[in-house]
Amino acid sequence: MNAPQAVLLDISGVLCDGDQPIPGAVGAVRRLQDRGYPLRLVTNTSRLGHVALHRQLRGMGFDVEPEQIFTAPRAVSRYIEARSLRPFCLIHPALEEEFAPWLHQSAPDAVVVGDAEMRFDYEHLDRAFRLLVEGAPLICMGDNRYFRIRGVLHLDAGPFVRALEYASGATALVLGKPSRNFFASALDDLGVSAGQALMVGDDVQADVLGAQAAGLSACLVRTGKYRTGDEALAPGAHLAADLAEAVAWLG
Amino acid sequence: MNAPQAVLLDISGVLCDGDQPIPGAVGAVRRLQDRGYPLRLVTNTSRLGHVALHRQLRGMGFDVEPEQIFTAPRAVSRYIEARSLRPFCLIHPALEEEFAPWLHQSAPDAVVVGDAEMRFDYEHLDRAFRLLVEGAPLICMGDNRYFRIRGVLHLDAGPFVRALEYASGATALVLGKPSRNFFASALDDLGVSAGQALMVGDDVQADVLGAQAAGLSACLVRTGKYRTGDEALAPGAHLAADLAEAVAWLG
Numbered sequence: 001m002n003a004p005q006a007v008l009l010d011i012s013g014v015l016c017d018g019d020q021p022i023p024g025a026v027g028a029v030r031r032l033q034d035r036g037y038p039l040r041l042v043t044n045t046s047r048l049g050h051v052a053l054h055r056q057l058r059g060m061g062f063d064v065e066p067e068q069i070f071t072a073p074r075a076v077s078r079y080i081e082a083r084s085l086r087p088f089c090l091i092h093p094a095l096e097e098e099f100a101p102w103l104h105q106s107a108p109d110a111v112v113v114g115d116a117e118m119r120f121d122y123e124h125l126d127r128a129f130r131l132l133v134e135g136a137p138l139i140c141m142g143d144n145r146y147f148r149i150r151g152v153l154h155l156d157a158g159p160f161v162r163a164l165e166y167a168s169g170a171t172a173l174v175l176g177k178p179s180r181n182f183f184a185s186a187l188d189d190l191g192v193s194a195g196q197a198l199m200v201g202d203d204v205q206a207d208v209l210g211a212q213a214a215g216l217s218a219c220l221v222r223t224g225k226y227r228t229g230d231e232a233l234a235p236g237a238h239l240a241a242d243l244a245e246a247v248a249w250l251g
Numbered sequence: 252m253n254a255p256q257a258v259l260l261d262i263s264g265v266l267c268d269g270d271q272p273i274p275g276a277v278g279a280v281r282r283l284q285d286r287g288y289p290l291r292l293v294t295n296t297s298r299l300g301h302v303a304l305h306r307q308l309r310g311m312g313f314d315v316e317p318e319q320i321f322t323a324p325r326a327v328s329r330y331i332e333a334r335s336l337r338p339f340c341l342i343h344p345a346l347e348e349e350f351a352p353w354l355h356q357s358a359p360d361a362v363v364v365g366d367a368e369m370r371f372d373y374e375h376l377d378r379a380f381r382l383l384v385e386g387a388p389l390i391c392m393g394d395n396r397y398f399r400i401r402g403v404l405h406l407d408a409g410p411f412v413r414a415l416e417y418a419s420g421a422t423a424l425v426l427g428k429p430s431r432n433f434f435a436s437a438l439d440d441l442g443v444s445a446g447q448a449l450m451v452g453d454d455v456q457a458d459v460l461g462a463q464a465a466g467l468s469a470c471l472v473r474t475g476k477y478r479t480g481d482e483a484l485a486p487g488a489h490l491a492a493d494l495a496e497a498v499a500w501l502g
Contacts, residue, residue, distance in 0.1 A: 121372040126406050129397070133404060145418045146380070153384060155377050159418040163410035167396045 004198035004217060004250070006038040006190045008070075008183075011053075013202035013224015014243055015041065016060055022223050024244030026061040031247050033063070038190050040070040042199075044176040044206070046114030046141040046157065049094045050074065070186045072141040072176030073098055076112055078185055079139060079175055087112040087139065088131055090124055090160075113164070113172075114141040115157040125160065132168035142176035177203075178210020187216075200246050204230040208237045219246045255449035255468060255501070257289040257441045259321075259434075262304075264453035264475015265494055266292065267311055273474050275495030277312040282498050284314070289441050291321040293450075295427040295457070297365030297392040297408065300345045301325065323392040323427030324349055326436045327363055330390060330426055338363040338390065339382055341375055341411075364415070364423075365392040366408040376411065383419035393427035428454075429461025438467075451497050455481040459488045470497045 009015060015025045032039060041057065041064060048056070050073075054066045073095050080087050080102065088108035089099050092115055096103060099112075111128045132138055143158035161172045175181050187197055194215030201207020202224030211218040218237040220230060231239045240246035260266060266276045283290060292308065292315060299307070301324075305317045324346050331338050331353065339359035340350050343366055347354060353363075362379045383389055394409035412423045426432050438448055445466030452458020453475030462469040469488040471481060482490045491497035 118373050120376070122367075122369045122406065125371070125410075129406050129410075130404055153381055155373065155380050155414075155418055159376075159380075159414035162417040163406075163414040166413040167406055167410040 002195065002217075004037075005196040006040075006187075006192040006198075007032055007250075008040045008042050008186055008190075008197060008199040008211070008216070009243070010177075010199075010201035010203065010207045010224075011041050011043040011057070012045070013226070014200055014221055015057070015062060017224065019056065019060065021060040021062070022242060024242055028243040028247040029062055029064065032250075038192065039064070039068050040186050040190055041068055042070045042177065042182075042186055044072045044142045044144070046071075046073050046176075047092045047094055047117065049097055051097070052094065070189055072182065073114060075175040075182050075185045076114070076139055076141055077102075079181070080110065080112065085110040085137075085139075088128060088136075090114070090116045090119055090128055091141075092116055092119070108136065110136050110139055111164070112139050112141075113157055113161055116160070120155075120160050125163065128164055129167045132164060132170045138164060138168075138170045138172045140172045140174045140176070143172065143174050177206040178213070180210075180214045183211055183214035183216060187214075198250070200240075200243060202226045204233045204237075208234045212236060219249075221246055253446065253468075255288075256447040257291075257438075257443040257449075258283055258501075259291045259293050259437055259441075259448060259450045259462070259467070260494070261428075261450075261452035261454065261458045261475075262292050262294040262308070263296070264477070265451055265472055266308070266313060268475065270307065270311065272311040272313070273493060275493060279494045279498040280313055280315065283501075289443065290315070290319050291437050291441055292319055293321045293428070293433075293437055295323040295393045295395070297322070297324050297427075298343045298345055298368065300348055302348070303345065321437045321440055323433065324365060326426040326433050327365070327390055327392055328353075329436055330432070331361065331363065336361040336388075336390075339379060339387075341365070341367045341370055341379055342392075343367055343370070359387065361387050361390055362415070363390050363392075364408055364412055367411070371406075371411050376414065379415055380418045383415060383421045389415060389419075389421045389423045391423045391425045391427070394423065394425050428457040429464070431461075431465045434462055434465035434467060438465075449501070451491075451494060453477045455484050455488075459485045463487060470500075472497055 086105045087110040089112045143161045144156040145158045146153045198217045199211030200219045208218040220237045223242045337356045338361040340363045394412045395407040396409045449468045450462030451470045459469040471488045474493045
């Protein structure tokens with residue numbers, strides 16, 4: 001592996017567990033910054049706006065700028081901006097500020113789906129379906145099946161993406177991790193090539209294999225959702241106990 | 252083919268188009284009754300209760316009894332009755348009377364899905380999902396993709412069935428046409444065996460091929476959703492211009 005020139009850090013499970021920083025992670029991020037590594041903190045979350053996410057990270061002690069955070073919603077907004085699309089947005093209220101320029105389209109020509117929660121109702125899905133039948137592309141922030149809050153499972157966006165695909169015959173373009181597009185978009189933001197960047201994550205599929213498929217080096221940490229044996233799935237990745245150890249290894 | 256002892260008639264596209272009887276259909280049903288054929292009028296609709304459906308048919312001139320109508324919701328209620336299940340029902344308000352014995356379960360052990368329309372919201376789907384994760388079976392009235400009302404396409408139950416399957420890993424048991432279970436249940440209602448019954452339908456997949464797979468004889472009529480060439484898909488079926496011609500052929 002060439003020495004990385006820039007680093008991407010997954011947020012949940014690498015920097016923090018819920019609202020608690022993982023031991024050593026705050027210091028590790030500071031050390032990366034002291035050494036001048038261009039950084040992006042990356043996440044698929046689409047239930048939290050950019051400003052709130054930044055506030056949450058600052059609250060846990062991470063001294064980062066909003067520009068250093070790169071999210072799946074951001075990957076989607078870049079995509080629709082670059083193509084001058086007019087999307088119908090099935091998104092969480094928390095993302096409305098970020099998607100303000102595209103809300104309330106009179107003649108939508110695309111469908112954007114995030115984890116819309118209560119907005120996943122018949123009326124909104126029915127509208128999205130008709131746009132897809134008319135040929136609008138289906139652009140998604142992620143297609144996770146479910147997530148867990150305080151021990152209770154809840155539907156994520158994925159089931160609704162599958163529902164819209166089944167009804168309309170469209171195929172979703174998923175722009176969150178592990179898509180190649182997500183990593184390409186984050187690298188573009190950093191101004192480095194894939195071969196110059198390292199991705200650190202706890203999710204062997206979404207973080208490590210996704211990054212490797214996009215041409216990045218990868219480091220798997222044994223925090224967050226890591227399960228014993230995950231490293232066997234990604235033999236080319238470096239393995240570290242946690243972010244602190246990964247940063248020490250970077251030297 | 253043996254001379255059929257009993258006849259199943261699809262409703263939409265065979266007896267009527269919307270709220271208009273198909274020419275000759277009222278007389279054809281009367282003729283079947285005059286000759287003493289045990290009859291079932293069968294349909295997948297899950298947006299209309301049994302009583303309303305009967306009223307609609309009477310209003311068009313069909314002189315049938317409620318017991319002669321067999322619907323996908325009826326196939327489902329028979330199924331849950333036979334197994335003493337306590338389902339959580341994601342169904343249309345129009346079906347509440349029929350499903351009254353099973354509504355408001357305190358500890359559901361099954362999920363029933365019909366074309367629930369506005370009840371397909373996040374809260375209800377999320378609840379259904381958790382029951383499925385706990386092992387409840389997913390029992391569906393149909394899995395059609397969409398339907399058309401006054402020229403406008405709308406989501407049917409199928410997309411929501413796929414969403415729940417994707418989220419939970421469960422596989423839906425679909426009890427509407429063309430499932431073998433639907434025809435078996437209707438035959439059981441009639442008290443005849445599959446080899447003794449004829450199914451008349453306009454939908455080559457749901458009516459004709461479904462009936463044939465369940466062991467019934469079948470007749471495809473060129474009314475309703477019939478499209479030129481459909482008969483090539485079901486070479487074993489009799490082909491008739493409409494119900495009147497099919498009944499004349501029965502002799």
